[in-house]
Amino acid sequence: MLPALTDTFGNPSSVHATGRAARALIDTSRDQLARALNARPREIIFTGGGSEADNLALRGVVRRHSGSGGHLVISSIEHEAILETGRDLNRLGFELTELGVDEMGRVSPSNLAAALRPDTVLVSVMLANNEVGTIQPIRELVEVTRAESQAVFHTDATQALGKLKLDVEELGIDLLTVSAHKVYGPKGVGALYARHGTALDGVITGGGQERARRSGTENVPGVVGFGVAVELAEAEREVEMKRQAQLCADLSRRIQSGVPDAIPTGTPPGERLANFCTFAFPGIEGELLLMRLDRVGICGSAGSACTSGSLAPSHVLLAMGMSPELASGHLRLTLGRATTAADMERAGDLICREVTALRQRALSA
Ligand SMILES: Cc1ncc(COP(=O)(O)O)c(C=O)c1O
Numbered sequence: 001m002l003p004a005l006t007d008t009f010g011n012p013s014s015v016h017a018t019g020r021a022a023r024a025l026i027d028t029s030r031d032q033l034a035r036a037l038n039a040r041p042r043e044i045i046f047t048g049g050g051s052e053a054d055n056l057a058l059r060g061v062v063r064r065h066s067g068s069g070g071h072l073v074i075s076s077i078e079h080e081a082i083l084e085t086g087r088d089l090n091r092l093g094f095e096l097t098e099l100g101v102d103e104m105g106r107v108s109p110s111n112l113a114a115a116l117r118p119d120t121v122l123v124s125v126m127l128a129n130n131e132v133g134t135i136q137p138i139r140e141l142v143e144v145t146r147a148e149s150q151a152v153f154h155t156d157a158t159q160a161l162g163k164l165k166l167d168v169e170e171l172g173i174d175l176l177t178v179s180a181h182k183v184y185g186p187k188g189v190g191a192l193y194a195r196h197g198t199a200l201d202g203v204i205t206g207g208g209q210e211r212a213r214r215s216g217t218e219n220v221p222g223v224v225g226f227g228v229a230v231e232l233a234e235a236e237r238e239v240e241m242k243r244q245a246q247l248c249a250d251l252s253r254r255i256q257s258g259v260p261d262a263i264p265t266g267t268p269p270g271e272r273l274a275n276f277c278t279f280a281f282p283g284i285e286g287e288l289l290l291m292r293l294d295r296v297g298i299c300g301s302a303g304s305a306c307t308s309g310s311l312a313p314s315h316v317l318l319a320m321g322m323s324p325e326l327a328s329g330h331l332r333l334t335l336g337r338a339t340t341a342a343d344m345e346r347a348g349d350l351i352c353r354e355v356t357a358l359r360q361r362a363l364s365a
Contacts (some may be wrong), residue, residue: 001188001228004221012218013209029227036230037176037193038167045213046223050179051081051157053192054124056203056214057154057175059083061122062094069349070121071095073151074137075107076319082124082156083315086173092255099125103321104267107132109127114233115150123149126156128178129162129237132266133276135164142172152198158182158190162233163273174198178230180222189222236337244335245274251333251344252277265281265317265330275335280322281355283362284329294352295301298347301332320325346363 004025010018012026027041032039047053062070074086076098083098090096097105105124116123123145128135138155145153154175157166162183168176175198179190194213195198204214249269255262255277263280266272282290287301293300302314317327328344333347 001221001224004224007024013207013272022193025224026218026219027224032227032231033178033191034111036161036166036234038169038176039193040196043168043193043196045194045210046218046226047191047192047214049188050079050156050182051178051190053078053177053190053213054081054156055085056200056218058082058089058122059178059203060200060213061152061175061198062089063203065094065121067118067121069093069095071097071117072117072118073097073099073112073115073123075099075101075125076132077101077105077129077131077316078124078126079130079156079158082126083218086124094121095119096181100317101131104294105129105139105320106267107136109137109140112141113144113148116145116147116151117195120149120151122154122158123151124154126159127166127171128157128160129266130159131314131318133159133273133318135160135267135271135273138171138173139263146172151202153223159300160274161230162237165237168193168195175200179228180226183226183229183233186222186225189219189226191226196275202338240337241274242334244339245269247335247339248274248277249342250341251335251348252279254344254348255279257350258348259355262355263326264322265322273339277333277335279331280317280326281329281331284355286329286331288358289329289331289354292358293350296350296354298333298350301326302330 010020010022012023030041030044033044072086072094074082086096095307099111099115101107111336125136125141127138128301136265142153152174155173156177158177158179159165161178174195176193181187202213204215214359265278313324313327317330
């Protein structure tokens with residue numbers, strides 16, 4: 001990223017040599033991301049993050065139907081970037097169905113089939129959930145959508161990038177969101193994959209950059225960082241996910257032996273993101289647990305770190321049928337490249353110690 005912040009400072013839209021050099025950096029990143037997704041470079045639209053890519057997907061598709069209206073289907077456990085955008089479009093006159101999920105957070109293809117209508121213009125179901133790591137049966141959901149409607153299919157794959165193999169041909173989707181910071185790239189950069197031929201209008205209008213789907217001078221250093229980060233993440237993905245799955249299994253064993261009534265949430269290992277370790281602790285105030293863990297150097301969250309500062313029971317856990325009391329005792333731990341086996345031993349001990357201490361305190365109160 002440093003050359004893009006220093007020597008190669010040209011505007012990629014300029015035709016002079018410095019501009020062309022900056023354009024070449026963006027082209028390289030586009031190739032890198034396209035390779036990771038098995039897409040064509042021209043199908044990649046760089047954005048200012050995952051939320052913006054989600055907005056572009058939903059608003060860019062429905063724009064074609066403004067005036068005539070239409071029906072949108074999303075799942076009830078989407079990230080707020082989809083949920084709130086869907087609800088906003090609903091206020092603007094589009095009909096919205098929020099599909100329920102089972103107790104592990106999965107959308108059922110038959111429920112989707114029942115929700116589809118002749119006027120459904122878009123279906124958006126996330127590939128992997130950001131609070132419990134549940135992976136959706138996207139291929140089957142796409143098949144149902146194709147069989148029953150003309151709708152465009154979007155998936156928010158922000159959490160899945162670098163964790164699962166993302167092949168847009170195998171998935172069969174039309175639109176797919178990714179974000180750089182999930183693969184150790186810079187924050188504030190993302191992309192939308194848009195299958196060639198998908199009816200999608202730009203939402204940010206202006207100079208016509210990114211094939212008129214996202215106007216504005218490109219964030220060249222950010223885009224460069226994204227391209228390199230995704231290439232590095234893909235190179236180590238299989239080995240790293242195997243390693244993190246083992247660490248997660250070890251941490252889960254430690255938590256369950258120290259707190260036998262801890263309830264694992266989401267789908268079982270093998271059907272969830274390998275770096276997710278999530279539990280609900282009955283009778284525990286999650287907020288207090290998080291504060292105590294933070295004091296001993298464990299960075300966890302209750303629901304999702306993406307919902308800024310919110311400590312209300314998570315809409316995801318409630319949609320999975322969890323009571324508000326149990327949902328407020330939820331702990332979400334995610335592992336990463338830097339997590340070690342020694343971290344698991346220490347985290348396991350400290351989590352069990354803090355949960356036990358909170359329970360003893362509640363008993364003696
Ligand atoms: C599933 C999902 N979608 C969208 C986003 C938003 O991405 P960004 O923070 O890049 O806007 C996030 C959070 O990071 C996420 O986890």
